[in-house]
Amino acid sequence: MNKQIKFYGGVKLDEGKMTSNEPIISAPLEPLYTVPLQQHIGAPAKAVVQKGDKVLRGQLLGEAGSFVSAPVHSPTSGTVRELSSCLGPAGAQLPAVVIESDGEDTAAEPLPIFANWQEASPDELKARVAEAGIVGMGGAAFPTAVKLSPPPNVTIDTVILNGVECEPCLTADHRLMLEHTETIITGARIIARILGVKQIIIAIEMNKPDALEMMTKKAEGTGVEVVGLRVLYPQGAEKQLIYTVTGRKVPSGKLPAHVGCLVTNVSSAAAIADAVCLGKPLYERITTVTGTPVAKPGNILCRVGTPYSSALALCGGVKEDPLKIISGGPMMGMSVYSLDIPIIKGTSGILLLAADEVSQYTPNACLRCGRCNDACPMEMIPGILSSTIEFHHFSLAERWHVMDCIECGCCSYVCPAGRPLVQHMRRAKAVANATRRAAEAASKK
């Protein structure tokens, strides 16, 4: 796999991966866990516990609310203190179950273990993935079971595991690949079994040579192929990754399944392996706590519902006050204003930025320098689009394919005028979605 296709655009970023060599440490038990019922894209889970119920670790707290949804499990044993709501990373209130830990951390009866998953039927395995509440752990948190159920008219022939981790600063996947290599490979093979696919590719960016080497070594003889990819942001974006690895272009507005690919995060693959081989639902994940203000940045295995403040305290707190706290990576993460937000299944990192690292957006006019054109991996015209949106020509923006924007942030990163280009795109997308919903509602009437 030396002939590597390069996708258009992209930017070279200062990686800032200061936690690459920090082994994963497990977070101690918290007195209180606030477990949001919506940790995924789609409908929130429906609570199945009542206030005052005793729960055990791994017990079901909420069942999937609809087809595109995922169940939520208890991170520890204890009592349900209340069903309320909590602040989510996006700034909206999410329904949540608050669990008071009893300190015992008693595990619930694990789900039946597939001792020999090679012989289990794909449907059984798929049901297990759904049951364990596994979602895409790269950030978007799309329920994996839904992904594993492609539309009937397409056939998937390639499974790509995304170990690219192109976001600067984050190292959660990197550490996972080093420390749980075999779990990931097992997970990949389970996915392939579910879909009946022969070709399994694990894609890793070249800036993680140790992980690449480890993966290649362990993958030998398992039918899993490991490829190293050029270091370029956003190499890990689904469409760009598929293009680089297979040379196929996902058509606008379509899913990877339409070109016969399925992309899933390495963490999700590991979670699948745990769910199948250990009967363990997804209630914990590795989160990178990093940033120059953090005293001892590290990779922490956190249970879902742990507040950001506890994770940060475990990393020794801060050396200086940050100006920004970001849930996720610096390019696509969401900035938050509180540390009371719980870690959820999609929280790949908590990043603190000091005052001198933050560049503020300014209301300058577009200079038409065209740098965003050169940087946009979707080959769009972000500068013109953002001006169009700024002057409220939303329908024009939609005609110019604003809906294809993957919000990777390359355009804003390179913009010398400091324009909030991605934010403009988001707005146009929100407006377009609202218009579409209104039109649908009107046609139903």
Add this chain to the structure above:
Amino acid sequence: MIDIVMMTGTGVLLGLAIGLVVRYFGVPVNPLVESLNELMPGANCGGCGLAGCSDYANAMATGRAKPGLCPVMSAEAVAKCCELLGVESDTTEPKIAVVCCSGDDDHAAKQAFYNGVNDCLNAMLVAGGSKGCTYGCLGLGSCARACPFGAIEMLPNHLAKIHADLCTGCGKCYMACPRNVIKLVPRSAAKVHVYCNSPKKAPIKRTVCKAACIGCRKCAKTAGEGQIIMNGYLASINYDNPPAEGIVEVCPTKCLRKAD
């Protein structure tokens, strides 16, 4: 002499030619559309749900839309439209927009410093904007920019204010507000309003806003039967049966106020 003959001749010839062409090749136009168009306010606000005034006139003439959808047209104009179209008039109660929030900078807690596009929807998508309350006015003036009549003023302390005399109830601001803080209410019943939009419990609301409705139910108890309805922890006016203006005296946080 020849000049007069020539000019007259050309004129007559051309006139004849045009007349003949129109007679034999002309396509009739609908005079109804034109007379309807004259009755339109011409603001092209889109409040009727169609793309501007002339589109609405066209839609009425072809039966795609009913008269009376325009929130700006006077009652007489609507009646005239109905007359032209030969349908019975169906008058809608004129409406007015109300910003149901008192959370200006003096009352609402500031959670963070928002940096980005000066637009409410954008701010809401970024960690919920700078104010702590997730139900209140974001104060960046998207509604004011959407108003085709200049009826919305952004107060310097980040709260939208509607000027009742300019408001036509077209609903553009209602569409523009991402938090649905703006409500459209019948103009005749718009005497007192609850200037709060948060259904949260009182202690939560109080931490983020000093002017929130605390759900004390005093107003609901004082007012007549069914005049004020409690939606959980938020009082709301029943605009079909509005309470008397005196009711505002009982509100401890002054979020129940006379229309301003």
Add this chain to the structure above:
Amino acid sequence: MSEQTTIRMPDTSKLVVSSSPHYHDMGSIPKIMFTVLAALAPAVFASIYFFGWRALLVLSVCMVSCAAIEALLCRLMRRRISIGDGSALVTGLLLGMTLPVTSPLWMCIVGSFIAIGLGKMVYGGLGGNPFNPASVGRVALLLACPSAMTTWVTVSGCALNKWVVDATTGATPLELVAQNQPGPGFWSLFLGNIGGSIGETCTLALIVGGVFLIALKIIRWQIPVFFIGTVFLITGIAYMVSPCPKFNPMTHVLSGGLMLGAFFMATDMVTSPLNRKGAVVFAIGCGIITTIIRLWGSYPEGISYAILIMNALTPLIDRYTAGRPFGVARKASQKNA
């Protein structure tokens, strides 16, 4: 747990929230503009060397008046005073460089007013202007005071000891070739030992500055290369058809405002196309119009006109060269375009 107490937790009361991305390459408009000024420095030194110290005076008056006018207009428009971004200085310097060294100072100020006022600020300041402000200023001056704008001095080597070189008027190489007379030699043209506007004569200094900007990726290499290449190609073909001094491609490439225009004025990012394909079309267009005006028009020089006309075409070029986004089928794109 004594260690627990020493952990410092961040103060969350003054946090900034904004949309992603939270990283920025720390580039800015002032950085770009001051780099352009730095790239123009060699040409400025060359002009002082060949024309005398008055060249510096003309350039400074243009720069200062451009900045002052921009500040004044921002004030009148009640907008943030934007001279800090340096774009007014760049405009002023470029305008000054297109004037003869003998230009009266009032003309510099009027030119600056037209460039900044009508060329930029009425369009809402930097980013809104469809035309290159310096070209607008120059063309307006050329129309308004044609004689003052075409009074050239004779240059002969170093003039650092003089206020301004001898006031005897000479002709520019382009004027010579327009009359079908042979121009000066290659080295004179290349080093700038010729008559002409302040900043346009020293090809060497301009190329150094231009290459510097290309290396820093401030300008696209396509524009100067294709612009100059087109002029060379067309005049070259003409020369091959009828070899007379009028069509000498070397003279056409090395003299007049071609280097200044191609490296610094046509590449103005606000008024040139967004993408590479567009830049090529734009540059070829500039080259064709320049050559047409030089060879067949009544003006000996056509750079500013060519740039202004292609500026007007830029939105069209942008529209027709915008590519399809990743994964958008050809048909869908055409339907929507």
Add this chain to the structure above:
Amino acid sequence: MVKEYILLIIGAVLVNNFVLSRILGICPFLGVSKRLDTAMGMGGAVIFVMILSGFVTALCDKYILVRYNLEYLRTILFILVIAGLVQIVEVLLKRFSETLYTALGIYLPLITTNCAVLGSAIICATEEEFKGRIFKSTVFCFASAVGFALALVLFSSVRERLELSKIPRSFQGPAIALVTAGILAMAFTGFAGLGS
């Protein structure tokens, strides 16, 4: 012969552009230039009408006005003929080509009052170069119309771009359009002397 016509076309399109040099037909130039597609429609309609009217007025001029020494009636007759012609064309278009009518239709009545059409007719009738030469007059009218369309399209694309600029309040609308037109006209002076 061919060279003569090429020079004529270059002169009419670039050097003596109707809008930017002769300042004729400014009302549609400002009025119909807000969007590129309408500008293209208008340009097409003007080309169509100007060829037609140039031909017909040249005929009228040669065989009626000049023959009977009625040159002093030129303006009024031309207005009459052009207005009538456009009316007839509009009705016929609507009847026979719905697509062309929707593309050109709304601009046709505007053209009736367009001084560029009358201007080209009068130039053809008065300038020695064109007197009595019907084909040359028609070509000139066509080239002038192309120049008009070119200016209109250029201008409208710039104006579309101006929609994305924060133009000061007092300059919005026709003011900025006229400033832009002025700069464009200045740029076109560069073509002076071409073809001579």
